[in-house]
Amino acid sequence: MENAIKKYWPVFLLPTLAAFIIGFIWPFIWGIYLSFHKFITVSKTTFVGIDNYIKVFQDATFVDAFWFTARFTLVSTILINVIAFMLALALTRGLKGTNAFRTVFFLPNLIGGIVLGYIWQILLNGILTNLGLPLLALDAKYGFWGLIILMCWQQIGYMMIIYIAGLQNVPGDLLEAASIDGATSFQTLIKVKLPMVMPSITICSFLTLTNSFKLFDQNLALTSGEPAKQSQMLALNIYDTFYARSGAQWKGIGQAKAVVFFLLVIGIALIQLYFTRRKEVQQ
Amino acid sequence: MKKIIALALALVVCLAIAATACADASVYYLNFKPEQDAQWQALAKVYTEKTGVPVTVVTAASGQYETTLMAEMEKSECPTLFQVNGPVGLANWTDYCYDLAGTALPGYLTNEAFALKEGDAVKGIAYVIETYGIIANTKLLAKAGYTPADIKDFESLKAVAEDIQARKAELGVDGAFSSAGMDGSSDWRFKTHLANMPIYYEYKADGIGTTGAIKGTYLDNYKKIWDLYINNSTCEPALLASKTGDDSRNEFLAEKAVFFQNGTWEYGSVSALGDENITMLPIYIDAEGEEAQGLCTGTENYWCVNAIADQEDIDATVAFLEWVITSDEGRASMAKEMNFVTPFSTFTGEYAPTNPFVLLDAQMTAEGKNPVSWNFPTMPSEEWKNGVGSALTAYAAGTGEWDAVVSAFVDGWKTEYDLTH
Numbered sequence: 001m002e003n004a005i006k007k008y009w010p011v012f013l014l015p016t017l018a019a020f021i022i023g024f025i026w027p028f029i030w031g032i033y034l035s036f037h038k039f040i041t042v043s044k045t046t047f048v049g050i051d052n053y054i055k056v057f058q059d060a061t062f063v064d065a066f067w068f069t070a071r072f073t074l075v076s077t078i079l080i081n082v083i084a085f086m087l088a089l090a091l092t093r094g095l096k097g098t099n100a101f102r103t104v105f106f107l108p109n110l111i112g113g114i115v116l117g118y119i120w121q122i123l124l125n126g127i128l129t130n131l132g133l134p135l136l137a138l139d140a141k142y143g144f145w146g147l148i149i150l151m152c153w154q155q156i157g158y159m160m161i162i163y164i165a166g167l168q169n170v171p172g173d174l175l176e177a178a179s180i181d182g183a184t185s186f187q188t189l190i191k192v193k194l195p196m197v198m199p200s201i202t203i204c205s206f207l208t209l210t211n212s213f214k215l216f217d218q219n220l221a222l223t224s225g226e227p228a229k230q231s232q233m234l235a236l237n238i239y240d241t242f243y244a245r246s247g248a249q250w251k252g253i254g255q256a257k258a259v260v261f262f263l264l265v266i267g268i269a270l271i272q273l274y275f276t277r278r279k280e281v282q283q
Numbered sequence: 284m285k286k287i288i289a290l291a292l293a294l295v296v297c298l299a300i301a302a303t304a305c306a307d308a309s310v311y312y313l314n315f316k317p318e319q320d321a322q323w324q325a326l327a328k329v330y331t332e333k334t335g336v337p338v339t340v341v342t343a344a345s346g347q348y349e350t351t352l353m354a355e356m357e358k359s360e361c362p363t364l365f366q367v368n369g370p371v372g373l374a375n376w377t378d379y380c381y382d383l384a385g386t387a388l389p390g391y392l393t394n395e396a397f398a399l400k401e402g403d404a405v406k407g408i409a410y411v412i413e414t415y416g417i418i419a420n421t422k423l424l425a426k427a428g429y430t431p432a433d434i435k436d437f438e439s440l441k442a443v444a445e446d447i448q449a450r451k452a453e454l455g456v457d458g459a460f461s462s463a464g465m466d467g468s469s470d471w472r473f474k475t476h477l478a479n480m481p482i483y484y485e486y487k488a489d490g491i492g493t494t495g496a497i498k499g500t501y502l503d504n505y506k507k508i509w510d511l512y513i514n515n516s517t518c519e520p521a522l523l524a525s526k527t528g529d530d531s532r533n534e535f536l537a538e539k540a541v542f543f544q545n546g547t548w549e550y551g552s553v554s555a556l557g558d559e560n561i562t563m564l565p566i567y568i569d570a571e572g573e574e575a576q577g578l579c580t581g582t583e584n585y586w587c588v589n590a591i592a593d594q595e596d597i598d599a600t601v602a603f604l605e606w607v608i609t610s611d612e613g614r615a616s617m618a619k620e621m622n623f624v625t626p627f628s629t630f631t632g633e634y635a636p637t638n639p640f641v642l643l644d645a646q647m648t649a650e651g652k653n654p655v656s657w658n659f660p661t662m663p664s665e666e667w668k669n670g671v672g673s674a675l676t677a678y679a680a681g682t683g684e685w686d687a688v689v690s691a692f693v694d695g696w697k698t699e700y701d702l703t704h
Binding site: 040041042043044121122125129134135136137138139224226227228229240243244245248 | 349350353356375378465467524665666669673676680682683702703
């Protein structure tokens with residue numbers, strides 16, 4: 001067996017590696033190259049140095065979009081994880097119909113973001129109309145909370161499944177020991193379950209954080225950045241820079257924004273991983 | 284193992300050679316209008332059968348033309364024929380546009396204005412002319428006691444619309460105008476087409492054809508017509524933000540609205556009401572001399588031949604276009620199947636347009652009315668349109684002031700223009 005693996009590893013590894021290089025590494029390198037250029041098609045480019053990067057930071061809409069995205073990420077990460085964890089707790093108690101509930105909560109995750117965005121736009125606009133409030137596209141406040149509701153609805157089920165798996169892996173002897181020692185259920189939760197599901201928390205907060213930060217489809221479909229870009233998130237801002245502008249320089253600026261965006265996502269994700277990893281314990 | 288890899292490599296090489304070693308001259312048209320895809324495909328086939336020159340037609344999905352064009356241009360087999368929407372679109376693609384001045388194509392245009400020029404170079408040729416205005420349901424107008432002839436200027440349009448709005452229950456309609464929806468499927472009717480009106484009058488007053496800094500002389504008139512639309516609509520102004528193009532069209536088709544701002548391209552759907560029941564009125568905005576104003580007629584579709592293609596492909600493409608606009612098959616397809624009104628002198632007799640809105644436009648022009656030119660190809664960018672659209676939406680809903688529209692229109696124009704020049 002060992003020998004076979006030594007001999008045939010390229011057969012297993014190379015296709016994936018090739019796909020990864022073609023689909024990810026190569027475009028990524030090109031992306032960085034293009035961010036220093038002015039171009040319409042990538043075969044005809046003019047070098048412009050760091051001009052594009054200077055313009056990125058002069059663009060007020062990009063900075064606004066960053067803060068909107070940051071606020072959104074903070075609120076949605078906390079809400080999604082807290083609610084998903086509570087649901088997971090409720091659904092690991094052996095209640096009747098647990099499986100049905102798990103399925104129901106997980107279902108929204110199977111629908112694409114664009115579709116969800118339009119469905120929720122109709123729903124939320126219907127409610128706002130009945131309440132006599134401005135529609136989603138008219139007030140960034142409603143756009144923001146609309147996005148939060150949509151993301152929670154979509155993501156909670158998925159995170160819940162990960163938490164359920166984590167909770168089911170908490171060793172029974174630990175829980176038993178805790179109860180023999182007279183720990184209340186709240187103490188068991190804080191002192192035993194939480195530290196034991198820390199790996200799940202790491203992965204779930206990583207997923208929600210990066211998903212929220214990179215959110216595009218839902219933003220496009222639900223508010224499309226209206227009113228006047230006040231509900232525009234970073235990914236949509238980059239897309240708009242690239243496609244909604246005419247003139248060769250904008251493509252390069254959009255590309256530079258994308259590189260800055262990449263660095264932001266990496267930075268934030270690494271910080272988050274550092275902090276949650278530290279809390280993980282060995283079983 | 285090595286043998287298999289060698290075999291696989293050999294196969295790849297063979298395929299690569301096969302892919303590059305295709306016919307000498309060919310035509311590749313990247314088509315903009317999805318609704319005419321089938322007709323172009325059929326026409327391409329006929330041409331290939333006749334001449335042996337392969338013609339490929341690929342149609343970009345709606346709203347994805349620029350993206351598709353950018354991607355296709357990268358390929359070694361890039362489009363030899365594509366389109367731009369006017370001067371602003373040309374700014375992106377000018378390096379890729381072959382100068383058609385030396386070819387026969389500009390000679391077929393009925394008016395030199397239909398050539399997209401850069402200096403003396405002809406970079407694009409318009410291939411379809413369209414017209415828009417306020418489509419009206421004459422049956423409902425008659426029911427309310429009016430005829431289209433009663434509407435001669437903004438004052439009379441306003442009087443009729445407000446009267447219909449006041450008597451909407453009695454007339455069985457929901458409003459005078461179908462909803463001026465500001466959803467992405469409909470907002471172009473107002474941030475682009477309606478916005479053309481103040482630009483047209485300003486250009487006319489100043490005797491210019493494009494500008495880097497719009498003054499907004501006629502923005503009060505823009506406000507007047509917008510107020511009329513939103514206050515005499517089938518729904519509350521605050522709801523317009525989410526109304527779609529389909530909503531608006533359906534209200535008109537269900538005879539719940541008397542007026543519907545749109546163009547010749549809508550004839551296919553509104554003809555369901557019967558040709559005798561529909562007409563098109565000019566969009567009056569209370570500008571001086573508007574009694575003589577006609578419908579808005581122009582184009583934002585220009586054919587461009589790819590300058591970076593091989594010379595033989597360029598020649599083949601020009602020959603193909605010439606065939607399309609001169610041969611019986613080409614003219615029949617464009618005039619009768621695609622229902623295009625073309626700016627070419629070859630489309631006469633049985634190839635003359637039959638779309639009633641188009642005939643109406645020709646009739647108005649013949650009566651001495653001045654057609655309103657399409658100036659939106661000179662709008663500085665999509666960004667500018669979006670800014671105006673957002674401000675219009677907020678103003679309609681009461682969450683924004685008209686000043687924001689003025690600012691988006693005037694200041695936004697300058698900012699966007701300076702950014703691209």
